Amino acid sequence: MPAIEMSNPAALPADWRDILALTKPRVMSLVVFTGLCGMLAAPVTPPLALGFTAILCIALGAGACGALNQWYEVDVDAKMRRTAKRPLPAGRMDRDVALQFGVGLGAFSVLLMGLATNWLAAVLLAVSILFYVLVYTVWLKPRTAQNIVIGGAAGAFPPLIGWVAATGRVDVLPLLLFVIVFLWTPPHFWALSLFVRSDYAAAGIPMLPVVAGPQNTRRQIFAYSLVMTAAALAPWPMALAGPIYGISAAILSLVFVVLAARVMGNRSTEPAQMGPEKHLFAYSVFYLFALFMVLVVDRFLA
Incomplete structure (x- = not known):
């Protein structure tokens, strides 16, 4: 899809379902669940409001990863039947909007995690987002067959983050x-x-x-x-x-x-x-x- 077409608002009938699709909700559900289990398995159970906020931050961080992944891989997604109907390759959303949404969501999730729980959990969340976007999506995935082996570390952070959000320690x-x-x-x-x-x-x-x-x-x-x-x-x-x-x-x-x-x-x-x-x-x-x-x-x- 030429860039001029993708940045033309008149050709972008996006709605809330496209915004949701950017976050890869099926992937997010597993991330949220493992993060929640990591928190519940901890010896200290945080207050309900703080626990909910921590899990929300993990979900928002995962959503940011999904959005930034799709922003970067729009040309790749357009070549694959499995992903060609996503909002960006299908031309229903402006690419810059996806970038701003992903960066904003990621930054907000890290800041909120630090303010609501502790900054160690926030740092781990930031590392997981940066690892997924920069190490896996940008560097490993297009270059090596071991991409999913090393890049799998990004998806392994949530239970650790959930535990640290509850306890403040590793x-x-x-x-x-x-x-x-x-x-x-x-x-x-x-x-x-x-x-x-x-x-x-x-x-x-x-x-x-x-x-x-x-x-x-x-x-x-x-x-x-x-x-x-x-x-x-x-x-x-x-x-x-x-x-x-x-x-x-x-x-x-x-x-x-x-x-x-x-x-x-x-x-x-x-x-x-x-x-x-x-x-x-x-x-x-x-x-x-x-x-x-x-x-x-x-x-x-x-």
Whole structure:
């Protein structure tokens, strides 16, 4: 879409749904949930108003990441069927508006977090936003097949931020939660990227399935699922969580590994619509929700 068309207000029938789409609400929901669980798992529960404000700041920060990601990748999104109908590539919104919205939302979320909770949580939120936008979106994603591995750190910050917002300090358990999300991201995202490999190839994005091929990607999915399982189980033997969490994590992770093994065993060059990759991707979302939920349940029933 030529820049002159995208900056023409007469050609921009944007509404509130386009503003919402800029924030990537489906991604935001998982970010908010893990942030909330990190807060609830902490030994100190903040007052309701402050807790709500902290989670709101995490949500706003995630929304800022989504908006700035779409502002920067508008040309890439226009080349992919999965993203071509987003507000910017579809021409329903001015690109400058998306930039101003993203920067404003991010700055406001960090400032409000610092004023409402503590400045350590605000710094971590700022680092997560800058890491996602500058390190992942601008630097890693267009240059290396390991983009989602390193860039996954951005999505691993919320439980740590939630914990720090409640306690004002960094402890071992939230660091483990960070590691779990960090290790969960590659198998989760690669399962999806196997499905949309042709989109990434058309857009010139060096995702692992494009660069290394489906079989290598499937092997790495399985390898990461094993390491992720070890991290997910670690809080129990380290006495940071009880048996409710430990047993649940073992069962949930076993299912994850079995599904990853099925992905690794698939020899198809083009994943089927309801094949093992799709099953793993769907389960991986449930897995993270369930794992963090049982951690909170374990904390309150211990």
